[in-house]
Amino acid sequence: MKRSATLFLMTILPLCAATFASAAEPVQRLQRATGLWKVTPATSPFSWEICVDQQYDRLIEDDLWTDFEQECQIASQNRQGDSYHFQSSCPGAMLAGSFKGDLAKGYTLIADTTMELNGKTEVQRTELTGVFLGACPAGLAPGAKKMRGGMVMKSLYIDRQQPR
Incomplete structure (x- = not known):
């Protein structure tokens, strides 16, 4: 009996770990479908198009906070249907965001960055x-990102390693 319990644990624990890893991954690594995406900020006339390769795409890192994976720690996150909510701690700021949509068709991403500026708490x-x-x-x-005026920015994927 002892041996079968050990075998059971050896079988089930890696599955549990994979489940927890995948549960922790969506917010940090929201990955859009491969192809051309148009991204439009609500408060700016400067939209851009990005040619996405799904295996390298990192929506938050590519369009919201450069180096998010290296600099920020996710404090909490949850998923409900097609929505994700997260809170993270980043250098000098707290970043809270919500994502809603379909990574193959369209989405909305809202993020509040809270920081101290000149002794006052500011939220962007x-x-x-x-x-x-x-x-x-x-x-x-x-x-690569093509900006509204036609300027093309080099690929964000140049130094990005293949996902784990």
């Missing part, structure tokens, strides 16, 4: 909507 709200446009056009590399 960012709201982005993303819409899937189809296949990436020829000449736009995966990870």
Whole structure:
């Protein structure tokens, strides 16, 4: 009996660990479908298009907080249907966000960044909507952003390692 209990635990524990890992992953690594996405901030006229390669995409890192995975620690997160909510601690700021939508069609991402500025607590709200446009056009590399005026920014994926 002792041996079968040990075998059972050896079988079930890795499955539990995988479940917890995948439960912790969605907010940090929201990954859009491969193709061309148009991202529009609610408070700015400067939208952009990004050619997404799903295996390298990091929506929060690519469109909200550069180096999010290296700099920020997720304090809490939860998923309900097509919505994710998270709170994280980043250098000099707290970042709380909510995502709603379909990573193959369209989404809305709202984030509040709370920081101390000149002795006062300031909150900066960012709201982005993303819409899937189809296949990436020829000449736009995966990870590259094409800004509204036509300027193309180099690929965000150059130094990104393949996901675990």
